[in-house]
Amino acid sequence: xxxxxxxxxxxxxxxxxxxxxxxxxxxxxxxxxxxxxxxxxxxxxxxxxxxxxxxxxxxxxxxxxxxxxxxxxxxxxxxxxxxxxxxxxxxxxxxxxxxxxxxxxxxxxxxxxxxxxxxxxxxxxxxxxxxxxxxxxxxxxxxxxxxxxxxxxxxxxxxxxxxxxxxxxxxxxxxxxxxxxxxxxxxxxxxxxxxxxxxxxxxxxxxxxxxxxxxxxxxxxxxxxxxxxxxxxxxxxxxxxxxxxxxxxxxxxxxxxxxxxxxxxxxxxxxxxxxxxxxxxxxxxxxxxxxxxxxxxxxxxxxxxxxxxxxxxxxxxxxxxxxxxxxxxxxxxxxxxxxxxxxxxxxxxxxxxxxxxxxxxxxxxxxxxxxxxxxxxxxxxxxxxxxxxxxxxxxxxxxxxxxxxxxxxxxxxxxxxxxxxxxxxxxxxxxxxxxxxxxxxxxxxxxxxxxxxxxxxxxxxxxxxxxxxxxxxxxxxxxxxxxxxxxxxxxxxxxxxxxxxxxxxxxxxxxxxxxxxxxxxxxxxxxxxxxxxxxxxxxxxxxxxxxxxxxxxxxxxxxxxxxxxxxxxxxxxxxxxxxxxxxxxxxxxxxxxxxxxxxxxxxxxxxxxxxxxxxxxxxxxxxxxxxxxxxxxxxxxxx
Numbered sequence: 001x002x003x004x005x006x007x008x009x010x011x012x013x014x015x016x017x018x019x020x021x022x023x024x025x026x027x028x029x030x031x032x033x034x035x036x037x038x039x040x041x042x043x044x045x046x047x048x049x050x051x052x053x054x055x056x057x058x059x060x061x062x063x064x065x066x067x068x069x070x071x072x073x074x075x076x077x078x079x080x081x082x083x084x085x086x087x088x089x090x091x092x093x094x095x096x097x098x099x100x101x102x103x104x105x106x107x108x109x110x111x112x113x114x115x116x117x118x119x120x121x122x123x124x125x126x127x128x129x130x131x132x133x134x135x136x137x138x139x140x141x142x143x144x145x146x147x148x149x150x151x152x153x154x155x156x157x158x159x160x161x162x163x164x165x166x167x168x169x170x171x172x173x174x175x176x177x178x179x180x181x182x183x184x185x186x187x188x189x190x191x192x193x194x195x196x197x198x199x200x201x202x203x204x205x206x207x208x209x210x211x212x213x214x215x216x217x218x219x220x221x222x223x224x225x226x227x228x229x230x231x232x233x234x235x236x237x238x239x240x241x242x243x244x245x246x247x248x249x250x251x252x253x254x255x256x257x258x259x260x261x262x263x264x265x266x267x268x269x270x271x272x273x274x275x276x277x278x279x280x281x282x283x284x285x286x287x288x289x290x291x292x293x294x295x296x297x298x299x300x301x302x303x304x305x306x307x308x309x310x311x312x313x314x315x316x317x318x319x320x321x322x323x324x325x326x327x328x329x330x331x332x333x334x335x336x337x338x339x340x341x342x343x344x345x346x347x348x349x350x351x352x353x354x355x356x357x358x359x360x361x362x363x364x365x366x367x368x369x370x371x372x373x374x375x376x377x378x379x380x381x382x383x384x385x386x387x388x389x390x391x392x393x394x395x396x397x398x399x400x401x402x403x404x405x406x407x408x409x410x411x412x413x414x415x416x417x418x419x420x421x422x423x424x425x426x427x428x429x430x431x432x433x434x435x436x437x438x439x440x441x442x443x444x445x446x447x448x449x450x451x452x453x454x455x456x457x458x459x460x461x462x463x464x465x466x467x468x469x470x471x472x473x474x475x476x477x478x479x480x481x482x483x484x485x486x487x488x489x490x491x492x493x494x495x496x497x498x499x500x501x502x503x504x505x506x507x508x509x510x511x512x513x514x515x516x517x518x519x520x521x522x523x524x525x526x527x528x529x530x531x532x533x534x535x536x537x538x539x540x541x542x543x544x545x546x547x548x549x550x551x552x553x554x555x556x557x558x559x560x561x562x563x564x565x566x567x568x569x570x571x572x573x574x575x576x577x578x579x580x581x582x583x584x585x586x587x588x589x590x591x592x593x594x595x596x597x598x599x600x601x602x603x604x605x606x607x608x609x610x611x612x613x614x615x616x617x618x619x620x621x622x623x624x625x626x627x628x629x630x631x632x633x634x635x636x637x638x639x
Contacts, residue, residue: 070635094627347619350509401594
């Protein structure tokens with residue numbers, strides 16, 4: 001009894017002491033909720049913020065000059081080309097397990113932490129308490145479901161594992177340590193793994209298992225699933241599963257997500273409306289949940305109308321569908337206060353490049369295109385300064401198809417290699433190949449006797465292509481090469497290039513002109529059938545030798561060997577050295593003919609939009625265009 005009395009007295013004293021202390025130290029103010037969630041909070045549809053955030057939300061924020069904490073509210077309107085799905089919402093939102101930041105360094109995003117051993121063992125730690133957009137916990141069960149029931153299910157993944165999950169042809173060992181930790185390990189280094197997780201179109205190694213299990217034959221009756229599939233015109237349950245499981249296409253409103261905004265519109269739709277994810281894992285410096293903007297709207301419109309609608313101020317943020325040619329009308333719109341215009345250099349190695357098809361079916365053309373002297377001659381015969389003035393008013397960066405000055409691997413020698421205008425040297429190189437026989441109109445003949453009528457095929461990926469080819473046609477005529485232009489849809493062009501029917505094509509240059517040693521140099525070697533200059537050699541690599549053709553040129557084989565060396569390297573210095581060797585070899589051999597890089601991309605925004613960089617690179621990979629600049633921290637000032 002005396003013990004109980006003493007305990008009560010001590011408890012009372014402690015309570016009084018705490019109360020007295022509380023008078024001296026005011027209790028911290030609660031973190032305000034996004035106003036757009038007030039109704040759901042008031043009705044109990046949503047729990048309070050503390051129960052919606054992970055135990056340790058992501059707190060790092062952009063450190064660029066001018067960035068500032070924002071306020072909640074508003075709708076960000078963007079225009080999308082008619083016929084596109086809602087993938088831009090997943091692209092620009094850029095929530096990834098790991099992500100490229102503005103310094104092009106990989107940082108944890110959805111993940112709390114990543115531990116790497118010898119580039120072979122990757123231990124991924126999820127954020128405890130993280131939830132899908134519907135409030136269901138996000139755990140390693142979602143990774144296990146993907147690994148065991150999707151990636152290793154022959155019906156859902158008939159081609160096997162993605163190449164990024166193979167090291168020297170071997171799959172990983174996957175261990176599920178607990179609810180927040182999973183370990184991927186390979187017998188050899190796999191430097192492609194983390195960049196694949198951070199990609200613009202990422203390797204999704206997780207799925208919302210609680211939602212997708214109802215469409216999987218391992219968890220539901222296959223007969224019933226097949227009936228559901230056939231009722232909507234699908235062959236069976238696997239197609240039904242894929243229809244529901246569209247993480248990147250982002251067009252299934254029922255599919256839970258981890259992105260900052262949740263799509264609410266099912267196709268077909270003229271607009272996709274995405275509203276804030278109440279369980280998003282990032283916060284600002286004051287602990288307020290991001291994103292600041294309540295919703296993002298994708299309005300579908302005709303491509304020819306995008307520039308006019310942008311100039312009319314019908315957008316919150318727009319770059320797609322705008323080109324350098326729209327600069328005058330956009331600058332006028334800015335002058336009249338309807339938009340704020342920025343010009344970001346495009347991060348491709350070359351905005352446009354010419355691709356000699358080293359797998360051309362015609363023997364005469366194939367033989368001459370495989371001659372470095374011929375490729376060098378064509379490059380020397382290209383007056384890039386004229387192209388720059390006519391197409392971009394002198395604002396672009398002339399040179400070969402290589403990295404840009406913003407890359408730590410950049411060397412001016414690579415950009416200038418065989419890229420100065422020198423028709424005299426070009427003629428000497430062609431004479432040295434035995435191409436001295438000319439028709440009365442000055443057009444040369446190939447060593448096998450056929451006239452040098454070169455058909456350049458275009459899929460019109462860029463509005464400047466037609467004008468560029470007209471200029472090149474005039475320039476190459478001076479060295480005795482006749483240029484004919486053939487235009488067709490992209491898919492048809494791809495088929496013709498792969499079959500060898502195409503001699504030369506024009507397309508975008510290196511997708512990543514800002515590469516670091518940690519990023520893959522696969523673009524420089526014959527690694528893909530989608531590479532216009534050696535599709536059959538690329539197919540041979542992709543298929544493990546089962547299709548296509550083995551590279552016939554020693555330089556191409558050397559590039560492949562260097563790429564394999566990069567994949568096995570485990571330190572930055574070695575990878576950097578390999579990159580330099582590949583860049584040098586690529587520049588010397590002129591496997592592609594670059595024209596102009598760092599072309600300015602118009603980026604238009606509502607004048608009230610804040611935290612969008614004034615100066616930045618516009619690039620799909622790495623960084624997902626606006627993604628690495630943290631669209632979740634954009635906000636509107638004023639009403």
